[in-house]
Amino acid sequence: MRTRQTLLTLSTLLVFSAVMFAGTVNGKVTYTGTPAKPKPIDMSKEPSCAKQHATPITTESVVTGPDNALENVVVYVSSGAPDDGQVPPQAVTFDQKGCQYVPHVLVMHTDQELKIVNDDQTSHNIHPLSKVNVEWNKSQPPGTPPITTKYDKPEFISVKCNIHPWMHGEFAVLKTNHFDVSKGSGTFSLPNLPPGKYTLTAWQEDYGVQTADVTITGNETKEVNFTFKAKAY
Amino acid sequence: MNRLKPMRFIATAIVGAVFCATFATSVLAQAPDVPQVGPLQKLQVKHMESHIGNITGSSENAKTNYRRYCVGCHGDYGDGNGENAVWLDPKPRDFTIATFKCRSTLTGTLPTDEDLFNTIARGLTNSNMPIWNHLSKQERADLVAYIKIFSPRWDKEKAGTPITVPPEPPVTLESISHGEALFTKLECWKCHGPHGEGDGPSASTLTDSQNNPIRPYNFALGGNDSRFKCGSTNQDIYKIFMTGVDGTPMPSFADVIQPNDAWDLVHFLRTLQIHRKSKENDVLMAAHGVIPPYVDKTPAPAPAAPADNKSPGGGQ
Numbered sequence: 001m002r003t004r005q006t007l008l009t010l011s012t013l014l015v016f017s018a019v020m021f022a023g024t025v026n027g028k029v030t031y032t033g034t035p036a037k038p039k040p041i042d043m044s045k046e047p048s049c050a051k052q053h054a055t056p057i058t059t060e061s062v063v064t065g066p067d068n069a070l071e072n073v074v075v076y077v078s079s080g081a082p083d084d085g086q087v088p089p090q091a092v093t094f095d096q097k098g099c100q101y102v103p104h105v106l107v108m109h110t111d112q113e114l115k116i117v118n119d120d121q122t123s124h125n126i127h128p129l130s131k132v133n134v135e136w137n138k139s140q141p142p143g144t145p146p147i148t149t150k151y152d153k154p155e156f157i158s159v160k161c162n163i164h165p166w167m168h169g170e171f172a173v174l175k176t177n178h179f180d181v182s183k184g185s186g187t188f189s190l191p192n193l194p195p196g197k198y199t200l201t202a203w204q205e206d207y208g209v210q211t212a213d214v215t216i217t218g219n220e221t222k223e224v225n226f227t228f229k230a231k232a233y
Numbered sequence: 234m235n236r237l238k239p240m241r242f243i244a245t246a247i248v249g250a251v252f253c254a255t256f257a258t259s260v261l262a263q264a265p266d267v268p269q270v271g272p273l274q275k276l277q278v279k280h281m282e283s284h285i286g287n288i289t290g291s292s293e294n295a296k297t298n299y300r301r302y303c304v305g306c307h308g309d310y311g312d313g314n315g316e317n318a319v320w321l322d323p324k325p326r327d328f329t330i331a332t333f334k335c336r337s338t339l340t341g342t343l344p345t346d347e348d349l350f351n352t353i354a355r356g357l358t359n360s361n362m363p364i365w366n367h368l369s370k371q372e373r374a375d376l377v378a379y380i381k382i383f384s385p386r387w388d389k390e391k392a393g394t395p396i397t398v399p400p401e402p403p404v405t406l407e408s409i410s411h412g413e414a415l416f417t418k419l420e421c422w423k424c425h426g427p428h429g430e431g432d433g434p435s436a437s438t439l440t441d442s443q444n445n446p447i448r449p450y451n452f453a454l455g456g457n458d459s460r461f462k463c464g465s466t467n468q469d470i471y472k473i474f475m476t477g478v479d480g481t482p483m484p485s486f487a488d489v490i491q492p493n494d495a496w497d498l499v500h501f502l503r504t505l506q507i508h509r510k511s512k513e514n515d516v517l518m519a520a521h522g523v524i525p526p527y528v529d530k531t532p533a534p535a536p537a538a539p540a541d542n543k544s545p546g547g548g549q
Contacts, residue, residue, distance in 0.1 A: 045434045045435075123418075123419055123423075125482070125484035126484075127484065129442055131330070135332055135442060135479060136477075136479070136485070137340055137484040138477070138487075139419065139484040139488075140489065141418065141420070141489050144488070144489050145488075162435065162482030163420055163424065163435050164435070
């Protein structure tokens with residue numbers, strides 16, 4: 001009985017301290033060198049989409065901001081995260097709008113529900129080119145219900161629509177909820193990290209991955225920055 | 234002296250030939266019935282089974298036949314990197330990812346044993362995969378089991394449930410024209426072209442999942458013997474677009490087409506095969522005297538000629 005009480009107290013203390021002494025990792029993702037210029041997309045073959053864009057949109061494989069900031073980089077705790085395997089109950093949504101994927105990079109947990117919506121007046125086919133997970137390819141004409149699915153293995157998956165070859169997005173299927181996608185200013189934030197040693201991974205679809213180790217000792221904020229070498233093509 | 238030279242040459246040649254023959258015999262004597270080279274010798278064939286009707290295939294029994302018939306293209310490791318692969322387009326199937334084109338099951342699921350069995354028998358039209366129906370049913374069943382040794386998916390997953398194909402309704406003009414409306418609405422023409430000739434606006438951009446260029450199916454090619462990749466019956470066409478052709482740009486329409494609509498689409502697709510005699514084309518001929526896609530293009534009598542006097546692939 002006493003052992004149980006002690007255990008209970010201890011675990012309560014542990015949980016409490018984890019909440020009390022949660023650290024944060026903030027940082028910025030930048031590039032060096034000269035990245036390829038985004039290419040304008042010609043949607044004239046799909047007028048219903050073309051008219052949704054006042055100015056032609058450009059490719060989104062590499063999106064940069066001021067001061068060499070790199071947007072759309074997935075930064076996540078690749079090892080050491082305490083909540084690996086806790087699948088968020090809510091679904092993530094991947095929208096097809098104006099013959100573009102919104103968001104361009106969608107992060108989800110393994111086994112988290114993924115909802116794919118077609119907001120366009122044209123048929124799309126959703127073809128995620130998974131290699132580790134099972135590959136499938138489905139048609140989604142306008143006005144049809146969302147496609148709901150999930151991925152059971154962590155993987156970065158390129159998504160394309162074969163009907164509209166310019167459409168290109170990315171699924172980042174992770175085993176952690178500690179992730180962020182870098183903003184227009186290149187910044188990211190990973191809050192609520194209990195004390196421990198972590199490996200952070202930053203992934204950019206064209207430039208690959210980078211890792212960094214960080215140790216959180218208490219209620220503190222650490223800074224970790226990532227710099228990718230830009231590819232000129 | 235000069236005369237001796239040819240003699241000496243012949244003598245050397247004979248000695249050489251005898252040596253070679255001895256060497257070859259000694260090597261061959263050690264070899265099993267079928268020459269086995271490379272990694273397969275070391276490859277322990279995992280036991281896998283296939284069940285087709287009352288036939289049970291087992292992977293061990295297919296080792297020789299795989300070596301003899303399949304390895305040249307599909308490779309020692311079943312990864313589609315056989316020695317002929319570089320010359321082939323489309324590329325040989327990579328069994329290690331267990332993605333298959335011709336299935337009766339939904340997209341993303343494993344095909345049934347029967348699906349693979351039929352594919353081996355049928356071959357894949359417009360590719361280098363020939364017809365293998367000269368192999369016995371048992372041999373083909375064994376090969377189906379053998380294919381499964383290459384991917385762990387066969388251990389973890391069950392084959393998908395085959396889709397149900399409801400009985401085919403009669404071919405009518407309404408059915409065909411409704412099918413045509415679906416062909417437009419579902420944007421099949423974006424790849425397959427307005428007349429199904431594989432020349433839609435996106436056709437030139439298509440790549441398969443290995444990033445190799447791939448052509449959409451051209452319905453208009455071929456005569457009475459024209460086949461689809463996954464079979465030649467109306468039921469087969471129904472399955473192709475409902476299940477999708479996995480590993481290619483062709484998606485599954487199973488979630489978006491109702492069974493009756495699907496049959497209408499099948500009926501319309503048949504009429505795109507303008508040189509093939511079919512009940513669908515007969516209905517159109519009876520109604521219009523011509524097959525509609527060519528009303529504007531061709532003088533009236535030409536397309537009215539029955540398809541059976543045309544050579545396969547022949548134009549007007």
